[in-house]
Amino acid sequence: MNPGSESTILDMEITTLRELNAALHEADSGDFVVRNPRGAHAVAAGINSPVAVTVEGSVGYYCAGMHQVGRVLVHGNASTGLAENIMSGEVRITGSATMSAGATGHGGLLVIEGNSGARCGISMKGVDIVVGGNVGHMSAFMAQAGSLVVLGDAADDLGDSIYEAQVFVRGDVASLGADCIEKEVRPEHIEIVTGLLAASSMQADPADFRRYGSARQLYNFHVDDIDAEVAAR
Amino acid sequence: MSNESHTFDRSVIAEIHRAANTGIYRIRGFGAKRKLPTLDELVFLGASMSRYPLEGYREACGTDVVIGEGRAERPVRLDIPITIAGMSFGSLSAQAKEALGRGANAAGTSTTTGDGGMTAEEREHSSTLVYQYLPSRYGMNPDDLRKADAIEVVVGQGAKPGGGGMLLGQKITERVGKMRTLPEGIDQRSACRHPDWTGPDDLEIKIIELREITGWQVPVYVKVGAARPYYDTALAVKAGADAIVVDGMQGGTAATQDVFIEHVGIPTIAAIPEAVRALKELGVHREVKLIAAGGIRTGADVGKAIALGADAVSIGTAALIAIGDQNPALEAEYQALGTSAGSWEDYQAGTDPAGITTQDPALAGRLDPVIAGRRLANYLQVLTLEVQTLARANGKSHVHNLEPEDLAALTVEAAAMAKVPLAGTNWIPGVTG
Ligand SMILES: Cc1cc2nc3c(=O)[nH]c(=O)nc-3n(C[C@H](O)[C@H](O)[C@H](O)COP(=O)(O)O)c2cc1C
Numbered sequence: 001m002n003p004g005s006e007s008t009i010l011d012m013e014i015t016t017l018r019e020l021n022a023a024l025h026e027a028d029s030g031d032f033v034v035r036n037p038r039g040a041h042a043v044a045a046g047i048n049s050p051v052a053v054t055v056e057g058s059v060g061y062y063c064a065g066m067h068q069v070g071r072v073l074v075h076g077n078a079s080t081g082l083a084e085n086i087m088s089g090e091v092r093i094t095g096s097a098t099m100s101a102g103a104t105g106h107g108g109l110l111v112i113e114g115n116s117g118a119r120c121g122i123s124m125k126g127v128d129i130v131v132g133g134n135v136g137h138m139s140a141f142m143a144q145a146g147s148l149v150v151l152g153d154a155a156d157d158l159g160d161s162i163y164e165a166q167v168f169v170r171g172d173v174a175s176l177g178a179d180c181i182e183k184e185v186r187p188e189h190i191e192i193v194t195g196l197l198a199a200s201s202m203q204a205d206p207a208d209f210r211r212y213g214s215a216r217q218l219y220n221f222h223v224d225d226i227d228a229e230v231a232a233r
Numbered sequence: 234m235s236n237e238s239h240t241f242d243r244s245v246i247a248e249i250h251r252a253a254n255t256g257i258y259r260i261r262g263f264g265a266k267r268k269l270p271t272l273d274e275l276v277f278l279g280a281s282m283s284r285y286p287l288e289g290y291r292e293a294c295g296t297d298v299v300i301g302e303g304r305a306e307r308p309v310r311l312d313i314p315i316t317i318a319g320m321s322f323g324s325l326s327a328q329a330k331e332a333l334g335r336g337a338n339a340a341g342t343s344t345t346t347g348d349g350g351m352t353a354e355e356r357e358h359s360s361t362l363v364y365q366y367l368p369s370r371y372g373m374n375p376d377d378l379r380k381a382d383a384i385e386v387v388v389g390q391g392a393k394p395g396g397g398g399m400l401l402g403q404k405i406t407e408r409v410g411k412m413r414t415l416p417e418g419i420d421q422r423s424a425c426r427h428p429d430w431t432g433p434d435d436l437e438i439k440i441i442e443l444r445e446i447t448g449w450q451v452p453v454y455v456k457v458g459a460a461r462p463y464y465d466t467a468l469a470v471k472a473g474a475d476a477i478v479v480d481g482m483q484g485g486t487a488a489t490q491d492v493f494i495e496h497v498g499i500p501t502i503a504a505i506p507e508a509v510r511a512l513k514e515l516g517v518h519r520e521v522k523l524i525a526a527g528g529i530r531t532g533a534d535v536g537k538a539i540a541l542g543a544d545a546v547s548i549g550t551a552a553l554i555a556i557g558d559q560n561p562a563l564e565a566e567y568q569a570l571g572t573s574a575g576s577w578e579d580y581q582a583g584t585d586p587a588g589i590t591t592q593d594p595a596l597a598g599r600l601d602p603v604i605a606g607r608r609l610a611n612y613l614q615v616l617t618l619e620v621q622t623l624a625r626a627n628g629k630s631h632v633h634n635l636e637p638e639d640l641a642a643l644t645v646e647a648a649a650m651a652k653v654p655l656a657g658t659n660w661i662p663g664v665t666g
Contacts, residue, residue, distance in 0.1 A: 021445045041438045046375060046446030061435070062442040066375040081429035081442075085373055100429040104370035106414070122428040123370060125414040142424055144414045164416060220402055220420045224256040 007031040007054075012040055020044075027051050039079070044072050047089070064091040067108065083110045086127050092200075099136070102129045105146065111200040118155070121148045124165055130200040138177065140167050140212075149196050151204050159212050163219075168193050168209040179218045183211045259491040260399065262580020262590060264392055264483045264528065264550055269500045271483070271528060272537040274647030275640050276656065279626045287625040294621040295631035298545045300383065300522045301452025301475035308475075309361060309383050309452055311545065312341025313617045314632055315535055318480075318526055318549035319365045319385065319456070321347025323400055323409040324487030324580065325553075326597035327354055328605070329589040332556045334358030335602060336609025340617070345385060345547075348398035348423055350412050351377040358602075363454065366443065368397055369423035371413035375446060384443055385454040386436070386474075388427075388465070391484025391527040394458025394498045398423035399488040403583035406592045433468035440473045454478055458497075459504035459527065466511035470521050478547060479508045481527025485550035487590060488581035501527040501538070503650035506637075509542030519544060519633065532619020539620070540635035541651060555612035556605035557587045 008027075010020050013036045024032060024047055034055040037043050044053050045065035055063070058076035067086040077095035086105040096114030103119065105127025112120075115133035119141055126145040134152035141157070143165030153171035160177020166189070167180075176182070193206040237243065248259065280286035287294060301308040317337050322330050324347060335358055337344045343361035350372020356362055364381030366373070378384065389395060400409070400421040410417040430439045440453050452475035457465040459481045469477045481501025486494060505525050512518040525543035529535060530551050538546050550558075561574040566586035570579070580590035588600035624632045627639045641656035642648035648655040649662035659665060 017441075017445065018449070022448065025448065042442040042445045045442050048375065061438045062429070065442050066378070066446055068375060080435070084429045085370060085375070087375065103428040104373060106374070119428065123424060125370070141428075163419075219416065220418075221257050225254060227254050 007033045009033050009035060011035040012037055012043075017042060021046065024051060024053065037076070041079075047072065050089075058095065067091055077114070082112070083108075083127075086110060096133065102127050105129070107146075109196075109199055111202070113202075115152065121146075121165070121167075124148065128196055128199075130196050130202055132202055134171070137174075140165055140180075141177065143167070147192055147196060149193055149200075149209070151202060159214075161218060162212075162214045164214065166192070167212040169212065170204060170208045170210075173210075173212070176212065179215050180212055181215045183213045185209070185211045260401065260488055260581050261491055261494070261578045262485070262487050262489075263494075263578040264485040265495050266578075267495055269483060269528075270502050270644070270646055270650060271500065272502050272534045274502065274643045275537050275651055275653065276643060277533075277536065277540070277623055277627055277639055278641055280628050284628050286628050287630060289622060289625055292625065293630060294625050295633075296617055296621060298522065298633075300454070300544075303520075304449070304473075304475055305383075305452040306448070306450045307382070309343060309363075311343060311361070313613060314539060314545040314620070315340075315529075315613055315616055316342050316363075316524065316545055316547045317344040317552050318485075318547040319345035319347045319363070319387070320487065320549055320553075321349040321398075321400075322352045322355060323347070323349040323404060323412070323592070324590060326588055326591050326600065327352065328597050328600040328602045329553070329556060330355045331358045331602035332600065332605035332609060333552060334362075335606025336552070336556070336613060337361070339606065339610035340613035342613065343382065346381075348387075348400075349409065350374065351380070352412075356380055365456075367423070368425055368427045369413075370428065371415075371423065378443070379447055381447075381451060383452045383454060383476075384447070385456050385478065386439070386443075387456045389458035389460065389480075390456065390486065391458045391480030391482050391498055391501075392486035393489045393493045394460040395425060396489060396493050396497075397425035399581070401488060401581045401583075404581070404592045409592060433472050436468075436472040452476060454524070456480060458482075458484070459499045459501065460497075462499075462504040462507040463511045466508040466523070467515060470512065470515050470517055474521060476522040476524055476544075477508065478524040478526060479504050480547075481505075481525070483528030484526055485553075486580075500650070501525060501529075502541075502647060505538055505541040505543055506650070506652045512542070518542065532616045532621075532623065535616055536620040536623040536632065536635060537640065539632050540639050541637060541653075544633065551612070552609060553589055555609045556589060557600060557608070558585075558589050560587055563587060 032053045037057045039060045041060035043059045047070045048068045051070040053072045055074040062081045064072040064083045069089045072091045074093040078097045082097045082101040083091040084103040086108045088108040090109045092111040098117040100119045102110040104123045106125045110129045113132040118136035120135040120139040122141045124143045130149045137155040140159045144163040148167045150169045154173045156174045157177035159180030298311045344359040345363040363383040367387045402418040454476040455469040455474040456478035482498030522544040525538040526547035529546045563586045585591040588597045640653040
C-alpha cells in the first residue's frame with residue numbers, strides 16, 4: 001500500500017468479476033481493496049501494471065493468474081493455481097493455498113505464509129516461491145528454474161523430474177521424486193535463501209535449510225549402439 | 234514365391250534389430266503410416282433428378298467460417314474452412330513458420346503456435362494467429378496471450394492422445410532452449426497433463442481465467458486427440474469452448490514414439506461423427522465450431538469432413554509437404570540420410586534437407602519463406618476450389634450446407650464409423666440394423 005493515498009474499494013457483493021478485473025487492467029497504478037471475494041475464481045488475474053491490490057477474504061482458483069509487475073496481497077486462503085504463470089511482481093497470501101500454487105511461474109515472487117498443497121511450484125520457470133508452512137506431494141514437479149523455499153516440511157516425491165530449479169527445505173522431506181537429490185549447500189545458496197527470506201519478510205535461519213535439485217540423469221535418452229561397438233573391435 | 238513371413242516381415246525384423254542395438258523405442262515424426270480407414274472410403278453422391286447442382290464457375294458457394302461469435306468481442310473470421318495446425322517454432326525452423334504465415338495470410342486463414350511459445354516473427358507474419366496453451370507452458374507469456382487472435386487449450390493431439398510434446402536435443406539450440414527455459418541439448422519431454430487443472434470442471438474455470446485475462450476479446454478453442462470424441466466434445470462444450478479441434482490418429486507430429494503414433498487413438502473418419510453427435514445432442518452444432526484434423530490432404534477430404542458435420546479442418550503434414558517437405562528434387566540428400574523423398578520421417582533429427590523441421594541455420598536457410606508461402610497459398614486455393622466444386626455438384630451454396638445425406642460409404646467399416654449408408658443400400662451398421 002502507498003501510505004496516504006486513497007484506495008479504491010471493489011466490493012464483489014456489487015461488482016462482477018468482469019468489472020473487477022477490467023478496473024484492475026485499466027489502472028496504471030493505485031491501491032485497490034477487494035471486499036467479499038467469497039471464493040470467486042480468477043480474482044485479480046492478468047494484472048499488468050504497478051497497482052497494489054489487497055483482497056479481504058479467501059479466493060478460488062487462479063487468483064492473480066499470470067500476474068505481472070504489481071502486488072497482490074490476499075488476507076485469507078486460496079484454491080488451485082494461485083499466481084499461476086506469474087511473470088514478475090509479487091503475490092502474497094496470509095493463509096494457505098491448495099494445489100499448484102505458482103505453477104509454471106516465470107518470474108516474480110510468491111509468498112504463502114501458511115501451507116501449500118500438492119504440486120506447489122509445478123513446472124516453475126523462474127519464479128521464487130517462499131512457503132511459511134509445509135508443501136504437499138509432488139511439489140516442484142518438473143520445476144525448470146527459480147527457487148522454492150519451504151520453512152516447514154515437504155511431502156512425498158519432492159522435485160520429481162526436476163530440471164534446474166532449486167529447492168530449499170528447512171523441515172523434513174518425506175521422499176524425493178525421480179532424479180531429485182540432496183545437494184551440498186554452498187555460500188551462494190545461503191545467499192539465495194537469505195535474500196528470499198528478507199524479500200518475503202519471513203523469519204528463519206538460512207543455515208537451517210537443506211538443498212535439493214536435479215541429478216540430471218533424465219536429461220537425455222540413453223541410447224546404446226552395440227553394432228558400432230562390435231564394428232570397432 | 235517369397236518365404237518372407239507375414240507376421241515377421243522385413244520391417245518388423247528391422248525394428249527388432251534396431252531395438253536390440255539401441256535399447257530405446259523408435260521416435261519419429263510424420264503421422265501413422267499403416268493402412269487405416271480414411272475419408273477415401275466415402276464418396277459424394279452428387280446431384281440427380283431430385284437434387285439440383287449449382288453452376289461450377291458462376292454460382293456463389295460460400296466457404297467462410299466464423300468462430301466465437303456471441304462470446305468473444307473479436308471472433309475469428311476465416312475466408313476458407315482450412316486452418317494451419319499448431320506446429321512449434323523449435324520443431325519447425327523460423328523460415329518454415331514464416332512460410333506458413335505467409336501462405337495462410339494469402340488464403341485468408343489462420344496459423345497456430347505450438348509447444349514453445351510465440352515468436353515475434355511468427356506474430357508478424359500471421360494475420361490471424363491462434364496461441365496454443367499447452368501442458369508444458371513453455372514460453373507461456375500473458376503479453377503474447379493478449380496478442381493472439383484466439384487461444385487453443387491443448388488437451389492432446391491425434392498422434393499421441395495422452396502423451397506430451399517431445400523435442401530431441403539436436404533441436405534444442407540456445408534460442409529454443411531459452412524460449413522454453415531448458416538447458417541446451419536436453420531431450421525435452423513435455424508434460425502431458427496441465428499443471429493447474431484436471432477435468433472439465435476445472436477447465437471451465439481455466440477458460441474463464443483466460444477470458445478474464447484477455448478481456449473476453451478472443452475465442453477459446455479446446456484441442457483433443459481423437460480418443461473419446463463424443464465425451465470430450467460434450468465436456469469441452471460444457472467447459473465453455475467456442476471451438477473444438479478433434480485430431481484423428483493419423484495426425485502428424487514432430488517427434489513421438491512410433492508405438493504411440495500407430496497404436497493410440499481412433500481414425501479421423503470415426504472421430505468426426507462422434508463429436509458431431511455430442512454437438513447435436515447439446516443443440517450447439519454449427520454454433521460451437523468443430524475443427525477436424527488428422528490426415529486431411531485434398532478438397533475431397535475437406536468436403537467429406539464438413540459433410541460429416543465439421544465446420545473446418547486443420548492441416549499439418551499437408552502444409553509441410555506444400556512448402557517443400559518430401560521434395561523429390563532432394564532425392565540424393567534423402568538417400569544420403571538413408572531414406573527417400575516420400576518416406577522421410579525423421580522430423581525429430583533436425584537434419585531435414587528441405588530446411589523445414591530443423592534448427593540448423595544452414596539447412597533452414599535453404600527454405601525461401603516467400604516462395605514456400607506462395608506454394609502453400611496455391612495449395613490452399615486448390616483445396617478450396619475442390620471443396621467448392623464438390624459442394625456445388627451437391628447443390629450447396631455454402632460448404633456448410635453439405636451433410637451426411639450427400640455421402641455414401643464404400644466399405645461396411647466406413648459406413649459403421651462415418652454413420653452413412655453403404656453405397657447402393659440404406660444400411661448403416663449399428664444404426665439401421
Ligand atoms: C512438425 C509438427 C509439429 C507439431 N507440433 C504440435 C504442437 O506443438 N502442438 C500441437 O497441438 N500439435 C502439434 N502437431 C500436430 C498438429 O497440430 C496437427 O494436430 C496434425 O499435424 C494434424 O494432422 P495432419 O498432420 O495429418 O494434418 C505438430 C505436427 C507436426 C507435423
